[in-house]
Amino acid sequence: MNDDTVISQDAINTAVWNACDTFRGTVDPSIYKDYILTMLFLKYISDIWQDHYERYQAAHGAHPELIEELLKNERFVLPRSANFRALHEARHQPGNGERIDRALHAIEEANLGKLRDVFQDISFNSTKLGDEAQKNDILRHLLEDFARPELNLRESRVGQLDVIGNAYEFLIKNFATTAGKKAGEFYTPPEVSQLMARLMAPQEGEEICDPTCGSGSLLMKCAQLIRSRTGRRHYALYGQEAIGSTWALAKMNMFLHAEDNHRVEWGDTLRNPKLLDADGRLRRFDVVVANPPFSLEKWGHENAAKDPHQRFRRGVPPRTKGDYAFILHMVETMRPGTGRMAVVVPHGVLFRGASEGRIRQVLIEENLLDVVIGLPEKLFYGTGIPAAILVLRQNKVDDKVLFIDASRAYQDGKNQNLLRAQDVQAIIDAVQARQPIDKYAHLATREEIAGHGFNLNIPRYVNTFEDTATADLPAVRAERLKLKEELAELELKMAGYLKELGYD
Structure with a gap:
C-alpha cells in the first residue's frame, strides 16, 4: 500500500477491530479493551512523530541538532526508545510487556503536563495476559497487528480527518455493545451526544463541564460544535470521572483530539468533587452536560446532609437512587446568568414521589426546569429502558415547561435503536419553536404541572392517542346485507351442484 494513499475511517475501524482477535478467547473484553486503545494511542503518536521527523530531516538533514530542537516543540515529545517502531523491531525478543510499559512511562514523563498518571492503571506486563510465554506471544501478535499498512496513521495519509478520535469512539461503542452494562456506563451513543450538544448550543469562550465524563465523547461533541461554527478552539472543557x-x-481521547485546553479529574463527583475554584467552592460553568449512571445505589447518601457545598439543600435524594444527586450537583455548578444543563435520566426521575417529588417541585418552583424530552427505548448500551433528557436553565424565556414525546421516532435496530438525523432535528425544531405540536409537544404552565402534583410523566401532558375513525353504521349494514345475499346465492348454487351429483 502506498504511504500517501488517503486512509478511510472504515479501514482503520476494521483493522483495529481485527486486532482484537489477538485477545479473543484468552482475555476478557473488559480487560483487553484498555490494551487495544492504549496501543492505538501509542501507534498514532509514533506515526505522527515519524512523519514530522522525516519532514524535518528532508529540510534540515545537515543540522541534526536543529532537528532535535524542532522535535522538542511538537505538541508531544516522543523519546526514541518509546517509539512504536522500536517496540515492533524487538517483538521476537523476550520481555515485550516490560518494554511496552517502559515506553509508556517514558512518554508520560516526557509529557507530564498532558499525560500525568494516565498509564498508571495499565500494565502490558501483567499476569492478566497469561504466563510469560503466552503474554510475550500475545503482545508480539498485537504489535504485528498495529504494524499493518492499513494502520499507517501518518498525517500524509490521515489528512484533516479526525480518524483517531473516531476510531476510539468506534471501539468504545463496540466494546459497550459486547460487554453490556459495565461498558455502557461510560458510553453515550453519538446521536444522543450530538442532540445534547445542540440543545446546549455552546458558544465561543464558554466553559463546558461533564461531571461524569466517561471517555469524554459528550464534551468533545460540544467542542466540535463550536469549532464547526467558528473554526477556532476558544473554549475550555472540564470533566470528572470515577473509574x-x-x-x-x-x-488520551482529549490528547488525540488536540483538546489541550481541558481539565479532566479522576474521582467520585458526588463524594469528592474536584472541579473547584481558588476558594475551594464548586466551580461554575456555562454548559453542564452528563449521562450519569442510572439510579446508582451507593452514591454517598450517608454524608449528603452535611455536604460542604450544600448541593442537597433542596432535599436529600433516596439512599438507593442517586439520580437527583447528580442533577442537584449539576444545578449547583451552572453559572448564574448563562448557565444551562442537559442530563440523561431514567423515566422514574419524572414521577417518583417522596424526597424526589419534593426536589422536583422545588426545581420547578425556582423556574429552572425548561424542557423534558422522552427518548425511544433501547438507545443506550446496557439497558433497554427508555430514557429522558432534562434541560434546565438559569435564564428561561418564560415560566413554562416544554414536554416533547420523541419516543416513537427512531430507526429500529436488531439490538439497539438509533436516533436518525431527522429525529434529532425534529426535537431541536420543537425546542426552538417552544409551541404545542399535536401528539408531539406541549407547553405546560406551572399551574398545570402543580395540578398534576408536580408529576412530569410525559403522557400526562402529550396526548399521543390515535382516534379511530367513527364507524359508518348505515354503510356497515348495507355491506352486511350485500354479503348475506351473496352467501344465499352461493348456497343455491351449491345445492344445485350437489343435486346433479346425486346428493339430495
Missing part, C-alpha cells in the same frame, strides 16, 4: 481506566481513556 480510573475510563479517566485514562478520556485523557
Whole structure:
C-alpha cells in the first residue's frame, strides 16, 4: 500500500477491530479493551512523530541538532526508545510487556503536563495476559497487528480527518455493545451526544463541564460544535470521572483530539468533587452536560446532609437512587446568568414521589426546569429502558415547561435503536419553536404541572392517542346485507351442484 494513499475511517475501524482477535478467547473484553486503545494511542503518536521527523530531516538533514530542537516543540515529545517502531523491531525478543510499559512511562514523563498518571492503571506486563510465554506471544501478535499498512496513521495519509478520535469512539461503542452494562456506563451513543450538544448550543469562550465524563465523547461533541461554527478552539472543557481506566481513556481521547485546553479529574463527583475554584467552592460553568449512571445505589447518601457545598439543600435524594444527586450537583455548578444543563435520566426521575417529588417541585418552583424530552427505548448500551433528557436553565424565556414525546421516532435496530438525523432535528425544531405540536409537544404552565402534583410523566401532558375513525353504521349494514345475499346465492348454487351429483 502506498504511504500517501488517503486512509478511510472504515479501514482503520476494521483493522483495529481485527486486532482484537489477538485477545479473543484468552482475555476478557473488559480487560483487553484498555490494551487495544492504549496501543492505538501509542501507534498514532509514533506515526505522527515519524512523519514530522522525516519532514524535518528532508529540510534540515545537515543540522541534526536543529532537528532535535524542532522535535522538542511538537505538541508531544516522543523519546526514541518509546517509539512504536522500536517496540515492533524487538517483538521476537523476550520481555515485550516490560518494554511496552517502559515506553509508556517514558512518554508520560516526557509529557507530564498532558499525560500525568494516565498509564498508571495499565500494565502490558501483567499476569492478566497469561504466563510469560503466552503474554510475550500475545503482545508480539498485537504489535504485528498495529504494524499493518492499513494502520499507517501518518498525517500524509490521515489528512484533516479526525480518524483517531473516531476510531476510539468506534471501539468504545463496540466494546459497550459486547460487554453490556459495565461498558455502557461510560458510553453515550453519538446521536444522543450530538442532540445534547445542540440543545446546549455552546458558544465561543464558554466553559463546558461533564461531571461524569466517561471517555469524554459528550464534551468533545460540544467542542466540535463550536469549532464547526467558528473554526477556532476558544473554549475550555472540564470533566470528572470515577473509574480510573475510563479517566485514562478520556485523557488520551482529549490528547488525540488536540483538546489541550481541558481539565479532566479522576474521582467520585458526588463524594469528592474536584472541579473547584481558588476558594475551594464548586466551580461554575456555562454548559453542564452528563449521562450519569442510572439510579446508582451507593452514591454517598450517608454524608449528603452535611455536604460542604450544600448541593442537597433542596432535599436529600433516596439512599438507593442517586439520580437527583447528580442533577442537584449539576444545578449547583451552572453559572448564574448563562448557565444551562442537559442530563440523561431514567423515566422514574419524572414521577417518583417522596424526597424526589419534593426536589422536583422545588426545581420547578425556582423556574429552572425548561424542557423534558422522552427518548425511544433501547438507545443506550446496557439497558433497554427508555430514557429522558432534562434541560434546565438559569435564564428561561418564560415560566413554562416544554414536554416533547420523541419516543416513537427512531430507526429500529436488531439490538439497539438509533436516533436518525431527522429525529434529532425534529426535537431541536420543537425546542426552538417552544409551541404545542399535536401528539408531539406541549407547553405546560406551572399551574398545570402543580395540578398534576408536580408529576412530569410525559403522557400526562402529550396526548399521543390515535382516534379511530367513527364507524359508518348505515354503510356497515348495507355491506352486511350485500354479503348475506351473496352467501344465499352461493348456497343455491351449491345445492344445485350437489343435486346433479346425486346428493339430495
